[in-house]
Amino acid sequence: MLKLPVYLDNNATTPCDPRVVEAMLPYFTETFGNAASRNHPFGWAAEEAVDYAREQVAKLVGAETKEIVFTSGATEADNLALKGVFESYASKGNHIITVATEHKAVLDTCKHLEKLGAAVTFLQVNHEGLIDLKELEAAITPKTILVSIMYANNETGVIYPIREISAITRRHGVLLMTDASQAVGKIPVDVNKDCVDIMAFSGHKMYGPKGVGALYIRRKSPRVKIAAQMDGGGHERGVRSGTLNVPGIVGLGKACEICRLEMDEEAKRLTILRDKLEKALLQMEQVYLNGAPGQRLPHVTNVSFKYVEGESLLMGFNKTIAVSSGSACTSASMEPSYVLKAMGVGDDLAHSSLRFGLGRFTTDEQIDYTIQAVNDTVNRLREISPLWEMFKDGIDLSSIEWAH
Amino acid sequence: MPYSEKVLDHYDHPKNVGSLDQTKSTVGTGLVSEPDWGDVMRLQIEINPATGVITDARFKTFGCGAAIAASSLTTEWIKGKTMDEALLLDNMDIVEELNLPPVKIHCSVLAENAIRAAINDYRKKNGLEALAFEEKVASYE
Numbered sequence: 001m002l003k004l005p006v007y008l009d010n011n012a013t014t015p016c017d018p019r020v021v022e023a024m025l026p027y028f029t030e031t032f033g034n035a036a037s038r039n040h041p042f043g044w045a046a047e048e049a050v051d052y053a054r055e056q057v058a059k060l061v062g063a064e065t066k067e068i069v070f071t072s073g074a075t076e077a078d079n080l081a082l083k084g085v086f087e088s089y090a091s092k093g094n095h096i097i098t099v100a101t102e103h104k105a106v107l108d109t110c111k112h113l114e115k116l117g118a119a120v121t122f123l124q125v126n127h128e129g130l131i132d133l134k135e136l137e138a139a140i141t142p143k144t145i146l147v148s149i150m151y152a153n154n155e156t157g158v159i160y161p162i163r164e165i166s167a168i169t170r171r172h173g174v175l176l177m178t179d180a181s182q183a184v185g186k187i188p189v190d191v192n193k194d195c196v197d198i199m200a201f202s203g204h205k206m207y208g209p210k211g212v213g214a215l216y217i218r219r220k221s222p223r224v225k226i227a228a229q230m231d232g233g234g235h236e237r238g239v240r241s242g243t244l245n246v247p248g249i250v251g252l253g254k255a256c257e258i259c260r261l262e263m264d265e266e267a268k269r270l271t272i273l274r275d276k277l278e279k280a281l282l283q284m285e286q287v288y289l290n291g292a293p294g295q296r297l298p299h300v301t302n303v304s305f306k307y308v309e310g311e312s313l314l315m316g317f318n319k320t321i322a323v324s325s326g327s328a329c330t331s332a333s334m335e336p337s338y339v340l341k342a343m344g345v346g347d348d349l350a351h352s353s354l355r356f357g358l359g360r361f362t363t364d365e366q367i368d369y370t371i372q373a374v375n376d377t378v379n380r381l382r383e384i385s386p387l388w389e390m391f392k393d394g395i396d397l398s399s400i401e402w403a404h
Numbered sequence: 405m406p407y408s409e410k411v412l413d414h415y416d417h418p419k420n421v422g423s424l425d426q427t428k429s430t431v432g433t434g435l436v437s438e439p440d441w442g443d444v445m446r447l448q449i450e451i452n453p454a455t456g457v458i459t460d461a462r463f464k465t466f467g468c469g470a471a472i473a474a475s476s477l478t479t480e481w482i483k484g485k486t487m488d489e490a491l492l493l494d495n496m497d498i499v500e501e502l503n504l505p506p507v508k509i510h511c512s513v514l515a516e517n518a519i520r521a522a523i524n525d526y527r528k529k530n531g532l533e534a535l536a537f538e539e540k541v542a543s544y545e
C-alpha cells in the first residue's frame with residue numbers, strides 16, 4: 001500500500017520512533033522530577049533515567065558514560081566544543097582547521113571565534129566533496145589546537161575518512177572533533193576505533209526527539225578540557241549548566257538503543273532503496289550525482305537535474321513528496337547551496353539539485369512513486385525550459401550574450 | 405515558499421508555452437536572465453506590422469514557480485495589445501496580480517525586461533532604433 005505523503009527529507013529531521021515516544025511519556029507526568037534534586041525520590045527517579053540513557057548513548061558510540069554531556073542538540077554541542085576548546089587551550093595556540101562544507105553550526109562558530117582572535121583554516125574540497133589529507137596535514141602548525149571535520153555531510157551524504165584523519169591529528173598531537181549528526185545511528189561510529197576526541201550529535205536525526213543532543217568529550221589519552229559556555233548550576237560535570245531535559249534525554253537514549261540494534265539491517269534495506277532511486281533518476285538525460293559515489297551514507301542521494309530549476313521542480317510534487325533543494329529560491333539565505341558550490345558544482349547545477357534523504361519509514365512503493373513523479377515533473381519543466389531547448393538544438397549556452 | 409493560488413494555477417497550467425519562428429521579421433525575441441538567481445526567460449512576440457499589435461506571444465522559462473507564473477501571465481496580458489501598450493506594463497502589476505512575496509519581485513522584473521528585449525529585437529529586425537530603457541533592479545527588504 002502506498003502511503004502518502006512521502007517524506008524523503010530525513011537529513012533535515014526524522015520522525016520520532018513510536019517506541020521512543022512511549023519511553024519518554026512517563027517522564028513528563030509521573031516521573032517528572034529534577035535530576036538534580038538529590039533529596040527525594042522524584043529526583044532520584046529522574047537521575048536514574050538520565051543515567052540509563054547516558055549508558056544507551058555511550059554504548060552506541062563506544063564511549064564511557066562519563067564522556068557524554070547532554071545538550072540541547074548538535075548546534076549547541078558544536079558551539080560548546082569549539083568555544084570551549086578555544087578557551088581552554090588558549091595557552092597552546094589559537095589555530096583551528098575545518099572544512100568549507102561543514103554545517104553552519106561549525107562554520108559560523110569558527111567565524112565568531114576569528115573575531116575573538118582565532119586563526120581558522122577552511123580546507124577546500126574536491127568535486128566529490130572530499131578533502132586532500134596531505135593538505136590537512138600541511139595546514140597543521142605548532143599553534144593548531146583543533147581539527148573539526150564532520151563525519152558525514154548533511155547535503156551530499158559524503159562520509160569523511162575519519163580514521164585517516166585521526167591518524168594525522170594523533171601524529172601531531174592535535175585534538176580531533178567531529179560533528180557526527182548525520183552519521184551516528186546510521187553507520188557504525190566508535191569514538192575509540194575512530195580515535196575521535198570530541199563528537200557532537202543530535203536526537204532528532206536518529207528518530208529521537210528534537211531539542212536534545214550530546215557531546216562526547218574524551219576523558220583519557222588525551223583528557224580533553226572544554227570550558228563551559230553556560231554558567232549556572234554546574235550540571236553535567238560543570239560543562240553544561242541547565243536543568244536536564246529528562247524526557248528528551250530518555251528519548252535520545254531509547255533512539256540510540258534502537259539504532260544500535262537495528263542499524264545494520266536498516267542500512268542494508270535503505271541502501272537497496274537508495275540505489276534503486278538513484279539509478280532510476282540517473283537514467284534520465286543530463287542528470288548528475290553530487291558527491292563521491294562510493295563513500296556515502298546509505299540513505300542519501302543528491303542529484304542535479306540540468307536545465308530545470310530546483311524550486312519549480314519541488315513545486316511539481318511537493319504536495320505529496322517532501323525533499324529539499326540546493327536552489328537559491330528554496331533557502332532562507334536566497335543563496336544556492338554553499339556545499340555544492342564548494343565542490344565546484346556550477347550555479348546551474350546547484351540551482352537544479354535535489355537531496356533525497358530516505359529513512360526508517362520509507363517504503364519500496366514510496367520510492368516507485370517518487371521515481372515516477374520526479375520523472376514526470378522534470379520532463380514537463382524541460383518542455384518549458386528555454387535552456388533545454390537550446391541544449392537540444394546544440395547551442396552552447398556559454399556562448400550566449402544575455403540581456404538583463 | 406507559500407505561493408498564491410494564482411501562481412500555483414499558472415505553474416500547473418502555464419499559458420502560451422512554446423516558440424515562434426525566430427527568423428520571421430514579424431517576430432521579436434527577448435532572452436533575458438537574472439544571473440544572481442539563475443532564472444532565464446525567453447519571450448517571443450508576433451507583431452502585425454500595420455497596426456503594431458501583438459498578435460501572439462509565447463514563452464519558455466527556466467526558473468522558480470514565480471518566474472514561470474510571471475512569464476505565463478505576461479503572455480496573457482500583452483496579447484492583443486500594441487507594443488506601446490505592452491511597454492506600459494509595470495513589474496509591480498505582476499507582483500500585485502500574483503501576490504508575489506517580496507523575495508520574488510525579481511521574477512516580475514525578469515518578465516518586464518523580456519517584453520522590452522522582445523520589442524527591441526523586433527525593432528532592430530525592422531530597421532528601427534532600439535529603445536533605451538532605464539535599468540530596473542529588483543530590490544526587496
